Amino acid sequence: xxxxxxxxxxxxxxxxxxxxxxxxxxxxxxxxxxxxxxxxxxxxxxxxxxxxxxxxxxxxxxxxxxxxxxxxxxxxxxxxxxxxxxx
Amino acid sequence: xxxxxxxxxxxxxxxxxxxxxxxxxxxxxxxxxxxxxxxxxxxxxxxxxxxxxxxxxxxxxxxxxxxxxxxxxxxxxxxxxxxxxxxxxxxxxxxxxxxxxxxxxxxxxxxxxxxxxxxxxxxxxxxxxxxxxxxxxxxxxxxxxxxxxxxxxxxxxxxxxxxxxxxxxxxxxxxxxxxxxxxxxxxxxxxxxxxxxxxxxxxxxxxxxxxxxxxxxxxxxxxxxxxxxxxxxxxxxxxxxxxxxxxxxxxxxxxxxxxxxxxxxxxxxxxxxxxxxxxxxxxxxxxxxxxxxxxxxxxxxxxxxxxxxxxxxxxxxxxxxxxxxxxxxxxxxxxxxxxxxxxxxxxxxxxxxxxxxxxxxxxxxxxxxxxxxxxxxxxxxxxxxxxxxxxxxxxxxxxxxxxxxxxxxxxxxxxxxxxxxxxxxxxxxxxxxxxxxxxxxxxxxxxxxxxxxxxxxxxxxxxxxxxxxxxxxxxxxxxxxxxxxxxxxxxxxxxxxxxxxxxxxxxxxxxxxxxxxxxxxxxxxxxxxxxxxxxxxxxxxxxxxxxxxxxxxxxxxxxxxxxxxxxxxxxxxxxxxxxxxxxxxxxxxxxxxxxxxxxxxxxxxxxxxxxxxxxxxx
Numbered sequence: 011x012x013x014x015x016x017x018x019x020x021x022x023x024x025x026x027x028x029x030x031x032x033x034x035x036x037x038x039x040x041x042x043x044x045x046x047x048x049x050x051x052x053x054x055x056x057x058x059x060x061x062x063x064x065x066x067x068x069x070x071x072x073x074x075x076x077x078x079x080x081x082x083x084x085x086x087x088x089x090x091x092x093x094x095x096x097x
Numbered sequence: 098x099x100x101x102x103x104x105x106x107x108x109x110x111x112x113x114x115x116x117x118x119x120x121x122x123x124x125x126x127x128x129x130x131x132x133x134x135x136x137x138x139x140x141x142x143x144x145x146x147x148x149x150x151x152x153x154x155x156x157x158x159x160x161x162x163x164x165x166x167x168x169x170x171x172x173x174x175x176x177x178x179x180x181x182x183x184x185x186x187x188x189x190x191x192x193x194x195x196x197x198x199x200x201x202x203x204x205x206x207x208x209x210x211x212x213x214x215x216x217x218x219x220x221x222x223x224x225x226x227x228x229x230x231x232x233x234x235x236x237x238x239x240x241x242x243x244x245x246x247x248x249x250x251x252x253x254x255x256x257x258x259x260x261x262x263x264x265x266x267x268x269x270x271x272x273x274x275x276x277x278x279x280x281x282x283x284x285x286x287x288x289x290x291x292x293x294x295x296x297x298x299x300x301x302x303x304x305x306x307x308x309x310x311x312x313x314x315x316x317x318x319x320x321x322x323x324x325x326x327x328x329x330x331x332x333x334x335x336x337x338x339x340x341x342x343x344x345x346x347x348x349x350x351x352x353x354x355x356x357x358x359x360x361x362x363x364x365x366x367x368x369x370x371x372x373x374x375x376x377x378x379x380x381x382x383x384x385x386x387x388x389x390x391x392x393x394x395x396x397x398x399x400x401x402x403x404x405x406x407x408x409x410x411x412x413x414x415x416x417x418x419x420x421x422x423x424x425x426x427x428x429x430x431x432x433x434x435x436x437x438x439x440x441x442x443x444x445x446x447x448x449x450x451x452x453x454x455x456x457x458x459x460x461x462x463x464x465x466x467x468x469x470x471x472x473x474x475x476x477x478x479x480x481x482x483x484x485x486x487x488x489x490x491x492x493x494x495x496x497x498x499x500x501x502x503x504x505x506x507x508x509x510x511x512x513x514x515x516x517x518x519x520x521x522x523x524x525x526x527x528x529x530x531x532x533x534x535x536x537x538x539x540x541x542x543x544x545x546x547x548x549x550x551x552x553x554x555x556x557x558x559x560x561x562x563x564x565x566x567x568x569x570x571x572x573x574x575x576x577x578x579x580x581x582x583x584x585x586x587x588x589x590x591x592x593x594x595x596x597x598x599x600x601x602x603x604x605x606x607x608x609x610x611x612x613x614x615x616x617x618x619x620x621x622x623x624x625x626x627x628x629x630x631x632x633x634x635x636x637x638x639x640x641x642x643x644x645x646x647x648x649x650x651x652x653x654x655x656x657x658x659x660x661x662x663x664x665x666x667x668x669x670x671x672x673x674x675x676x677x678x679x680x681x682x683x684x685x686x687x688x689x690x691x692x693x694x695x696x697x698x699x700x701x702x703x704x705x706x707x708x709x710x711x712x713x714x715x
Contacts, residue, residue, distance in 0.1 A: 018349065018352035018353055018356065019341050019345065019349045019352070019353065020337045020338065020340060020341040020344075023337075030379075031378070031379035031382065031383060032352070032377075032378075032379050061356070061357065061578070063356060066356070068357070068676050086356060088352070088353055088356045088357065089341070089353065090574070090575055090578050
């Protein structure tokens with residue numbers, strides 16, 4: 011299964027060497043999940059400080075391990091807009 | 098010369114310059130140090146002077162309005178980003194209190210010249226500029242600068258005075274022509290941008306303020322201050338968000354807001370833009386089909402260790418500049434707000450066109466946010482037939498047309514043709530052409546680059562901002578990122594409004610905190626810089642005092658709770674996609690809670706208990 015992974019902002023540092031500016035293509039084993047991709051790329055857990063989107067739809071943390079990725083999927087990791095001021 | 102009070106060094110010079118443009122006089126007077134203790138500097142102290150000195154009901158363009166250039170206590174020190182200064186006045190765009198904040202080098206230079214603040218009053222009979230060289234301050238004739246843009250104005254004055262190290266804040270043709278969202282631009286491409294502060298400057302026939310300062314700036318406790326500023330620089334150096342600002346600038350936001358569905362598109366009819374990928378950091382940093390890369394490097398203001406600014410150049414083959422060598426060199430931009438306003442808001446996905454139009458905003462002296470918002474409104478008016486080619490002298494003012502966007506930018510900046518109407522701002526424009534609901538504004542000021550449905554807290558922040566819709570008066574970003582549920586938004590908006598009001602009064606850049614500087618370190622900088630004990634709690638109280646003082650001014654100016662609202666589109670048209678798909682802005686839920694947390698009545702009026710608690714009871 012081949013998917014496209016996008017990362018924006020400072021999350022780009024987790025893209026593997028040789029990736030494009032903010033995206034890369036990954037071979038994923040059958041049955042792979044967003045959570046397994048996150049682990050493979052070394053993005054810290056828990057989530058919550060960033061959004062995960064599959065094919066431009068937000069997915070919730072509790073489904074990260076359940077969802078199965080399919081050929082051609084677009085998985086996007088979106089960093090926080092800004093850390094809070096006075097929150 | 099370092100100022101001293103008793104045996105202590107002082108961050109303040111303890112003097113302001115009062116310039117009466119009607120009489121042509123420049124006089125030094127003592128700074129009110131009691132007010133500096135209660136309101137800090139810059140936004141807080143400048144607003145206090147304005148509130149005390151003008152009738153809130155005054156016409157913003159009358160000689161009776163005043164305009165204040167104010168530094169903060171940290172301005173000109175070696176703390177990271179401590180070069181900020183503000184223009185405070187009654188806004189020409191809004192009729193509300195206005196405070197526009199700028200960076201560059203000008204603020205630090207003004208403080209180095211020995212002045213904490215300048216108050217301009219009256220109106221000159223002829224066009225003049227103010228020249229300051231340390232304690233020397235005088236008005237010079239500027240008649241020959243009429244019609245010049247900011248860039249030529251700076252070059253002409255530097256050549257005339259034979260001093261390339263001058264720092265200059267000026268207006269371009271937009272401010273001369275009465276464009277309601279004209280700004281004051283300093284150091285070529287930094288601006289006190291919002292609310293029409295440049296329009297007020299133009300109404301006073303003041304073309305520029307020119308500063309050369311060689312005095313020092315002292316602090317209250319140098320040893321503690323050096324420790325605090327070193328700690329702050331180290332906190333920023335190691336911070337990932339800071340690196341994000343440095344690497345991608347504010348433009349990094351484009352991918353994020355588009356992903357979550359909070360990127361206002363085509364006058365807020367959509368919340369995601371299919372062309373966002375042509376306006377993002379990748380587009381700016383990747384060679385185009387001609388091998389040209391838009392971004393040259395990043396740029397920093399006075400003492401800044403973040404460097405979020407962008408220095409770019411437009412592809413010389415692009416239609417905007419191919420016959421204009423003047424615009425082919427390096428210049429300031431593109432920032433996120435400009436990319437939104439002159440990109441997504443008008444449905445244009447042309448990076449170089451937005452960059453060029455951003456240059457024009459700097460040169461002619463316009464706020465790109467209000468410009469883009471007003472062009473977007475005009476494009477919708479055109480689409481529904483309320484504006485026609487008869488009004489536009491044949492220009493097809495259609496969403497997606499980079500050519501039309503650029504042409505209108507030129508017309509607005511020069512006050513020509515349909516540019517005069519669009520230069521009134523979207524509120525006046527849409528009222529004139531019979532569709533007031535199409536103005537995406539609050540208190541007459543256009544929304545910034547965040548949709549209030551995809552970011553519900555930002556919707557509340559827009560509705561309650563004292564200077565009209567603004568993304569820099571509160572910081573609900575993190576909370577909005579997590580949820581579109583309205584619960585909890587009012588508290589986040591209220592608290593961040595207060596803290597930002599304090600930071601805006603220090604001389605620091607607001608971006609220090611989202612770049613990784615903890616609030617406690619901001620307080621440590623102020624505590625070592627100023628007399629008195631300063632901690633986060635005192636900063637919060639000071640910010641709350643400033644916020645309520647601004648509110649009182651607006652109420653006296655004739656604004657009321659009915660102005661704490663949003664356009665019909667935000668309240669009745671659900672977001673068509675993204676995280677907030679199907680949602681409108683839940684102002685009905687958030688606003689009553691906000692008033693309650695503020696200690697205001699149901700009518701949005703601060704109670705006497707609130708005013709007493711904040712020492713604002715007259």
